[in-house]
Structure formats: structure tokens, C-alpha cells
Amino acid sequence: MCLGTTGLTGMYSSPMSQKPLRRVVVTGGTHGNEMSGVYLVQHWLQDPRELQRPSFSAMPVLANPEAVATCCRYIDYDLNRAFTSTILNSKATPDDPYEVRRARELNQLVGPKSSDQAFDFLLDLHNTTANMGACLILESSYSIFTLHLCHYLKLQNPDLSCCVFQYLFSRKESLGLDSVAKNGLTLELGPQPQGVLRADIYSQMRALVISAMDFIELFNQGTAFPAFDMEIYKTLDRVNFPLTEDGALAGTIHPQLQDQDLEPLKPGAPIFKLFNGEDVLYEGDSTVFPLFINEAAYYEKHLAFMKSEKITISVPALSALTSASTLAL
Amino acid sequence: MCLGTTGLTGMYSSPMSQKPLRRVVVTGGTHGNEMSGVYLVQHWLQDPRELQRPSFSAMPVLANPEAVATCCRYIDYDLNRAFTSTILNSKATPDDPYEVRRARELNQLVGPKSSDQAFDFLLDLHNTTANMGACLILESSYSIFTLHLCHYLKLQNPDLSCCVFQYLFSRKESLGLDSVAKNGLTLELGPQPQGVLRADIYSQMRALVISAMDFIELFNQGTAFPAFDMEIYKTLDRVNFPLTEDGALAGTIHPQLQDQDLEPLKPGAPIFKLFNGEDVLYEGDSTVFPLFINEAAYYEKHLAFMKSEKITISVPALSALTSASTLAL
Numbered sequence: 001m002c003l004g005t006t007g008l009t010g011m012y013s014s015p016m017s018q019k020p021l022r023r024v025v026v027t028g029g030t031h032g033n034e035m036s037g038v039y040l041v042q043h044w045l046q047d048p049r050e051l052q053r054p055s056f057s058a059m060p061v062l063a064n065p066e067a068v069a070t071c072c073r074y075i076d077y078d079l080n081r082a083f084t085s086t087i088l089n090s091k092a093t094p095d096d097p098y099e100v101r102r103a104r105e106l107n108q109l110v111g112p113k114s115s116d117q118a119f120d121f122l123l124d125l126h127n128t129t130a131n132m133g134a135c136l137i138l139e140s141s142y143s144i145f146t147l148h149l150c151h152y153l154k155l156q157n158p159d160l161s162c163c164v165f166q167y168l169f170s171r172k173e174s175l176g177l178d179s180v181a182k183n184g185l186t187l188e189l190g191p192q193p194q195g196v197l198r199a200d201i202y203s204q205m206r207a208l209v210i211s212a213m214d215f216i217e218l219f220n221q222g223t224a225f226p227a228f229d230m231e232i233y234k235t236l237d238r239v240n241f242p243l244t245e246d247g248a249l250a251g252t253i254h255p256q257l258q259d260q261d262l263e264p265l266k267p268g269a270p271i272f273k274l275f276n277g278e279d280v281l282y283e284g285d286s287t288v289f290p291l292f293i294n295e296a297a298y299y300e301k302h303l304a305f306m307k308s309e310k311i312t313i314s315v316p317a318l319s320a321l322t323s324a325s326t327l328a329l
Numbered sequence: 330m331c332l333g334t335t336g337l338t339g340m341y342s343s344p345m346s347q348k349p350l351r352r353v354v355v356t357g358g359t360h361g362n363e364m365s366g367v368y369l370v371q372h373w374l375q376d377p378r379e380l381q382r383p384s385f386s387a388m389p390v391l392a393n394p395e396a397v398a399t400c401c402r403y404i405d406y407d408l409n410r411a412f413t414s415t416i417l418n419s420k421a422t423p424d425d426p427y428e429v430r431r432a433r434e435l436n437q438l439v440g441p442k443s444s445d446q447a448f449d450f451l452l453d454l455h456n457t458t459a460n461m462g463a464c465l466i467l468e469s470s471y472s473i474f475t476l477h478l479c480h481y482l483k484l485q486n487p488d489l490s491c492c493v494f495q496y497l498f499s500r501k502e503s504l505g506l507d508s509v510a511k512n513g514l515t516l517e518l519g520p521q522p523q524g525v526l527r528a529d530i531y532s533q534m535r536a537l538v539i540s541a542m543d544f545i546e547l548f549n550q551g552t553a554f555p556a557f558d559m560e561i562y563k564t565l566d567r568v569n570f571p572l573t574e575d576g577a578l579a580g581t582i583h584p585q586l587q588d589q590d591l592e593p594l595k596p597g598a599p600i601f602k603l604f605n606g607e608d609v610l611y612e613g614d615s616t617v618f619p620l621f622i623n624e625a626a627y628y629e630k631h632l633a634f635m636k637s638e639k640i641t642i643s644v645p646a647l648s649a650l651t652s653a654s655t656l657a658l
Contacts, residue, residue: 039578039581039604042577043604071628071629072401129522129524129525191522192522193458193520193521193522193523193525193625194522194523194524194625195458195523195625195626195628196458196522196623196624196625196628197578197581197582197623198581198582198587198623199581199582199583199584199587199602200584200587202581203584248371249368249526252368252526252527252528252531253526253527253528254528255528255529255532258527258528258529273528275368275372294525294526294527295525296522296523296524296525297524299400299524299525300400
């Protein structure tokens with residue numbers, strides 16, 4: 001289903017220099033209980049060969065080692081919401097939460113954010129308990145390069161049925177780790193319980209990262225990529241759980257909605273089953289596409305799922321680097 | 330597949346008095362991130378009608394409220410390993426871990442363990458990330474009454490394909506909460522991620538608890554139950570993850586074993602996929618039945634899965650209470 005077709009006017013804003021990408025970073029364990037990235041990064045720290053290409057070597061980074069050590073999402077503060085200019089540029093104090101300190105360290109390591117010194121590309125590895133398959137999450141602002149990377153990942157991994165999701169923040173500034181580099185992409189694979197490492201999800205994520213390295217290498221070597229059309233899911237808004245007067249959950253995701261991420265949700269369909277047995281129906285006036293249905297990490301925000309619209313975008317060709325640039329490799 | 334048939338000699342040792350069960354308790358949140366029991370108990374604390382029968386009213390108890398509040402398995406110590414006579418009978422100190430204090434409180438509330446004052450029956454509600462379906466877990470020692478309850482739950486809930494698992498501890502004494510009452514049973518339903526409440530698992534657990542209440546009521550009213558044969562799974566031993574020299578995981582559950590709980594595991598079948606790509610094969614000399622495959626909570630112990638054997642037991646009839654007993658209701 002296609003709710004609309006759009007060109008690229010105003011769709012992305014990140015500049016993409018016409019230079020090879022030499023400084024690439026792959027981060028895992030940004031949330032310490034999302035195990036695919038934790039174990040992939042730990043593997044690559046021991047044996048980095050899969051991240052090495054003739055024109056560059058990606059650096060693996062365990063983003064939140066304290067949270068990984070205790071197998072929790074975060075210690076004091078969600079690291080993937082900590083990359084604001086306010087946090088990154090404020091003066092350090094002894095009472096700063098662990099993740100605030102760690103965000104500043106990562107900003108020094110792969111940023112500084114919005115500076116010429118920042119890494120060229122950051123790939124951040126996540127898992128979800130939702131049945132989202134292999135989801136490629138774009139920042140609010142993204143480059144033609146990143147769209148071509150997504151297209152390449154889809155073509156190279158047809159078994160994974162990758163979907164592309166543009167996450168629009170309610171605030172203007174991006175908060176995530178992938179916003180620290182000049183360009184970035186988040187891989188969000190599921191379903192996988194927190195604290196569990198599934199072989200199938202692990203190998204899917206490994207294949208996607210290897211494909212991403214291959215794409216960057218092709219670009220660096222002077223490959224041009226033709227224009228294409230691509231379906232993407234774009235955030236509309238969030239839907240919260242029904243609550244009791246005391247602020248406790250009054251029900252759960254309806255069994256007919258559970259695991260139906262990215263499937264059309266039509267007005268009148270049930271979305272919640274209350275503990276008293278009643279159904280709550282979706283009251284919107286148009287079909288939407290839910291994501292992050294029943295994600296464990298969002299219970300603390302009472303977020304039950306996110307709604308998105310599906311649109312088709314037309315992406316222009318990605319020019320080949322000039323020979324002067326590639327020779328500079 | 331049946332690996333053996335046995336009668337009941339030495340199979341169980343708990344005494345079962347020929348009296349109605351008046352004092353029954355249903356506990357949830359013994360592990361604070363196993364959400365079905367947490368939300369069922371919280372519902373019944375508000376509206377206890379489903380736990381009420383003419384001859385008794387079961388008491389709902391949130392076993393580990395601090396762990397529930399922070400949505401973790403436990404704060405300091407696994408509550409479901411804390412019901413030892415050493416812990417329960419030792420003198421309290423200000424430095425006692427939270428769950429040690431809570432175990433003593435629960436022992437006062439529904440025990441004391443092994444005393445005449447203890448509750449007649451305790452039903453403890455758990456979830457697992459493993460694909461175990463509806464698993465009924467018996468203590469090492471169990472009564473004919475509990476076996477008849479399991480049989481009744483299977484018959485009344487044919488869609489759930491309930492399995493009965495006898496958990497034999499390596500030590501003689503039972504450590505679990507269900508050992509505090511005179512008789513007990515643990516419901517272990519999955520797969521469900523920690524911190525997630527799935528409507529399907531929630532309604533399955535609710536149906537099983539309601540059936541258990543119905544069975545106790547039938548028994549109390551003087552119903553006799555005939556003898557039967559039943560398959561049960563009996564613990565053999567545990568299988569740990571392969572580790573590196575540094576003590577880190579060297580691989581994960583093999584994709585061919587993942588989600589295959591209670592399916593036969595034959596010698597020579599792959600059980601682990603190492604991160605270097607190699608397979609590790611099961612080297613036992615007989616077919617076994619794995620359980621708790623890739624359970625999140627067992628990573629801290631490096632436990633990958635448990636092995637069991639499947640046997641058929643012959644359970645004698647459960648006599649009707651004498652009319653004097655039922656009249657005493």
C-alpha cells in the first residue's frame with residue numbers, strides 16, 4: 001500500500017561531501033541489553049577483519065560498557081537520547097549521570113557532533129522486542145548517500161525484507177548516537193528479548209553490517225549508483241497504553257495487533273485488550289502502519305506503539321566520486 | 330516418545346492430608362520482570378472474584394514488589410532461591426539483602442515452611458523467554474494431589490499442550506517460593522520477553538489459574554479423581570554455554586536448537602553456533618528433551634539449557650474427602 005509519492009524536496013538536509021568515507025564507526029551496546037550489537041562489537045574488537053576494506057577500516061565501539069556489564073538498557077539515563085548540544089557542550093560536574101559522561105566521551109571519540117572533525121559515518125546496532133524484522137532507521141535529516149545505503153542493504157539481503165523507517169523527533173535536534181557522525185544509520189532488528197542473543201538475529205545483523213561496509217567500499221572506489229524509488233515508513237505519532245486512574249496499565253496490546261508491526265492498521269481494528277475484558281479500537285480516520293508494538297523498553301514511557309505512514313520517495317542518482325578523490329585513497 | 334514407565338514408588342514424598350484446602354495463595358512477581366503474574370496478581374488484588382469459590386478464597390500476593398517496581402528479576406538476590414531453612418531461620422541483620430528479608434516476610438505470611446500453620450497450596454506464576462509453552466513445574470517432592478491438579482489442567486486446557494516438568498534440585502532442599510506451603514505448583518509460560526506483557530500468554534495463565542481454583546473446589550466438595558498415566562519431563566542436568574578463556578560467551582544457541590524446547594535432541598545434533606562459525610554438537614549418548622533454551626535470566630549463570638528425560642508415570646486415584654471433612658466446610 002502506498003499512501004503517497006514524493007520527490008526529495010525538503011526530505012533530507014544532511015550535506016554529503018563528495019569525498020571517500022575514511023572514518024567509519026560501528027557501535028553496539030548503546031543499550032546494554034540489546035545483545036546482537038553487544039556481541040558483534042565484542043567479536044570485532046577481537047577480530048576486526050569483517051570491518052576492513054581496502055579504502056577504510058571501520059572502528060568497532062562498545063557504546064555503553066557499564067550498561068553492558070549489568071545487562072540493562074542504561075545505568076542513569078538513556079544514552080541514545082543524550083546527544084543534544086546542551087548535554088554535549090555543558091560543563092562537566094561530578095554529579096553528572098554516567099551516560100551524560102559517556103555521551104561526552106563518545107562525542108570526543110567520533111565527533112564532535114556537527115563539526116568537520118566528526119567521523120564520516122556511524123552505524124548503530126539495536127534490537128527490539130517488537131516483530132519489526134530488519135528495520136533501517138534514518139534520522140530526521142538524512143543524506144542521499146544514506147538512502148542509497150538502505151537501498152543497497154535491501155537489494156543485497158532480500159531474505160530480510162528490510163524496511164526503512166524515518167524517525168522524526170518531536171524536537172528539532174536529533175538526540176541519538178548516530179547523529180554525532182556526519183551521517184549515520186541505526187539497524188533495529190527483532191524480535192529478540194532483552195538479554196537474549198538469538199543466532200538468527202545475530203547473523204542477520206552481521207550480514208547487514210558486512211553489506212554496509214561493502215557499499216561504502218564501492219562508493220569509495222568510484223562506483224556510481226542510479227536513481228530509484230523506495231518505500232519508507234515515516235513517523236506520525238505515538239500511541240500510549242490505556243492507564244488506570246492510578247497511572248497503572250489498564251490493559252495490554254490486543255492479541256490481533258501483537259506482532260503485526262508494519263502491517264496496515266485500519267480504523268475500527270482492536271488495539272488494546274483491557275484487563276476487564278473490553279477491547280479498545282483504533283479511532284484514527286486513516287490506515288496507518290504501527291511499529292515498536294509492545295517494545296519492552298517503552299513501558300517506562302507508557303508507549304504502546306508508534307504509528308507511521310508509508311510513502312514512496314524518489315531518490316536521485318548518487319554520483320561517482322571524481323577520480324581525483326578516489327586516487328587520494 | 331517415552332523413555333520409561335514407572336510407578337510411584339519413591340516418586341513423591343509430600344504428605345497430603347485428607348482435608349479440604351482452605352488456605353490457598355497465588356503469587357506473581359516473584360521475578361519482577363515476568364509480567365503475566367505481575368499483572369494478574371495486581372488485577373486480582375483489585376478484583377478477587379476469579380479466585381473465589383464456595384469452599385475457599387485464594388489470596389493473591391505480589392511476591393517481590395521492589396523488583397516489580399524497577400522491572401528487574403531481583404534487587405539483591407534471586408527470591409526464588411531464598412527459601413532455604415538456613416535463610417528463613419537465621420537471625421535478621423540490618424545488612425540482609427532485600428530478598429532475604431522478603432523471603433522471611435513471605436514465610437511468615439504463607440508458612441512457616443514445613444509447619445502445620447503453612448498454607449495448604451501455593452501457585453507461583455512465572456514467565457520464560459524460552460519457547461516452553463505452558464509448563465507446569467513440580468518440586469522435587471510432590472503429592473498425588475498436585476499430580477491430579479496437573480492432569481486436570483491438561484484436560485481442561487487442551488489448546489495449551491501443557492507439559493509437566495519435575496525440577497530436581499542438585500541439593501536436597503527445595504529453594505523456591507512454592508516450597509513454603511504444604512503443596513505447590515509453579516506455572517512457567519513462554520515465550521515472553523522480560524518486561525513485556527503479551528495478551529496471549531496473559532490469558533493462558535489466567536485460564537490455568539482459574540482451572541486450578543476449579544480443581545481445588547471440586548476436591549473440597551468431595552469429588553474423587555480416577556487413576557491415570559501421565560508423561561512428565563524430569564531434570565537430568567544443565568548444559569552451559571561455551572566460553573572463551575576470558576569467561577565470555579564463545580557462541581550462542583544453534584539456530585536449529587533455538588525454540589525447540591521439549592523436542593527430542595539426538596546425539597550429534599548441533600547445539601551451539603560459535604562466533605567463529607563452527608558448530609558444537611550434542612555429545613550425549615541418548616536422546617534428551619531440552620528446556621529453558623536461551624532463557625535470558627540464566628545468562629548470568631552461563632546456563633544455555635536444561636536437559637530432561639521423558640517418562641510416563643502411573644498416578645493412583647485421588648480419593649474423595651470423607652463427608653465429615655466436606656461437611657466441615
